Amino acid sequence: MRHLNTPWELPQNLLFDNCETHWIHTQLDPSALRSLNEGWQGVFRRIALKCLPAPEIALQFSAAFGRPTKEIYSMIGLLVIMEFKQWTAGEAAEAYSLDAGVQFALNLARDRQYVCPRTVENYKRLLREGDEHCADIFGTVTAALVEEFQIDIRRQRLDSTHVFSYMAQLTRGNLMAVTVKRFLTQVLRHDSAAHAALPEELIQRYAPAEGRIFGYGKTKADSEALASRIQQTAGDLHYLIEHFSANPHLNGRSTWQALIRVFQDQCELQPAQGRRGKTVVLIKEKAKDSEGKSSNILQNPSDPDAGYDGHKGPGYQLQLAQSYGEENEVNLITACLPQSAAESDSASLVPVIESQTEHELQPEKVLADTAYGGDENVTACEEGGIELISPVAGKAPAKKPAPQTGTVPPDEPDGDGKPEEPKDRKERLEERRAQQQTEAWKKEYAKRSGMEGVNRALDRVTGIKQLVVRGKRAVRMALYLKTIGWNILKAGQTYAQRGIAARKMELQAA
DSSP states (O other): OOOOOGGGGGGHHHHHSSSSSSSSHHOOOOHHHHHHHHHHHHHIIIGGGHHHHHHHHHSSSSSSSOOOOHHHHHHHHHHHHHHHTTTTHHHHHHHHHHHHHHHHHTTTOSSSOOOOOHHHHHHHHHHHSSSSHHHHHHHHHHHHHHHHHTOOOSEEEEEEEEEBSOOOOOOOOOOHHHHHHHHHHHHHHHHHHHHHOOOOOHHHHSSSSSGGGGTTTSOOHHHHHHHHHHHHHHHHHHHHHHHHHTTTTTTTSSHHHHHHHHHHHEEEEEEEOTTTOOOOEEESSSSSOOTSTTTTSSSSOOOOEEEEEEEEEEEEEEEEEOOOOSSSOOOOOOOEEEEEEEEEOOGGGGHHHHHHHHOOOOOEEEEEOOOOOOOOHHHHHHHHTEEOOOOOOOOOOOOOOOTTTTTOOOOOOOSSSSOOOOOHHHHHHHHHHHTTTHHHHHHHHHHHHHHHHHHHHHHHHHHBBBBBSSSHHHHHHHHHHHHHHHHHHHHHHHHHHHHHHHHHHHHHHH
């Protein structure tokens, strides 16, 4: 049965807080209470708590039957705190039951509070399954903080940061072998007769632990022996796909889909010479997916949505935008867009701005590095009333000598070997290159580097670059909630600074 106390519709909450018999007055020292009011706990209680999608989560429970749930606003709030504090489910449950600061932030009574780790995990699953909830929490809470602090968000800076999910980084041979082993495990579990009918030597090849199959876990391996092992694994992949392709009990499972995907990424079939109708399995020189892209290939069967970045490795990336300007009392992250590491920064600018527009957080001026500064992005931003300040990629093409009088210049490609670009585009690029040489442009663009410090601080405080979850939904949830927590922490620091300044003025006036 639903237990839902809407924070802004319960005047008795405020009455109890002001009552001298309320626990925050009777059990807390006045200085401790002031710290809670001026810290992130007070920000969470006053602003963030009312922005949580508790009514939507409450629909998962009956309105009239069953044991009463935990107060749903407090449970969703606990998940947010748990993520940016880097707590386990057990630590979060303990804080909910015993920590006065967390109870204050969640608007809970002090007495008889208890939640078990399993309940925390259950609510985490409910929030994770509603994939849009976390993005909405981020936008709603951030918009409320922007309004509270009257932050000027017209100027923002944008950058991405790489994120590792909780998965092993596998070599090609290990990836193929692990995929086969996991499929065989599912065959044994769901169709033991089919598993018993497989060749005994195939079963024995994948009987060792994942890190020791074919000796892939050894630090040193002979190159010829390694190539032979990989070829054997490729043959086993093909055999299993052919053997179980007509088995409806197995070929709808995720392990079967991984088997197909790994084979398509890593292997190819070619006709056997001198043997009509026969094919041989070959290992691709470079693993590519069906679209010919190497960045989208499967990195680990445990995390099929992770991509690959050639510079930073497998995993995900997070697009972040932050307001900047000395006139702001605090600068907050205004955009948070989790993506596969295979996504390019260039293609991410428009989705970032679209996500901001949903909550009226879009800027008028954006600073971004060269990867975002394609002519298409500049044009798209101009159409939306946004100025994109980003360096032009590459060097300016060499100017052609003026044609001699009376001759017609030949239709040749320009200096970089590409066909001549349309005149209007060339003029735009030339104007941008000329503009970025000016001191005013350099001075403005220098403020973009502050985003690098934000990325490092965000990781140091919330652990955002090395997650303890894997899978697209879990990763997205973790990234959104950690970023929300960062904004709440920064807002709490600002309130604390306000309080210190006010007390100093009081002392000076006295």
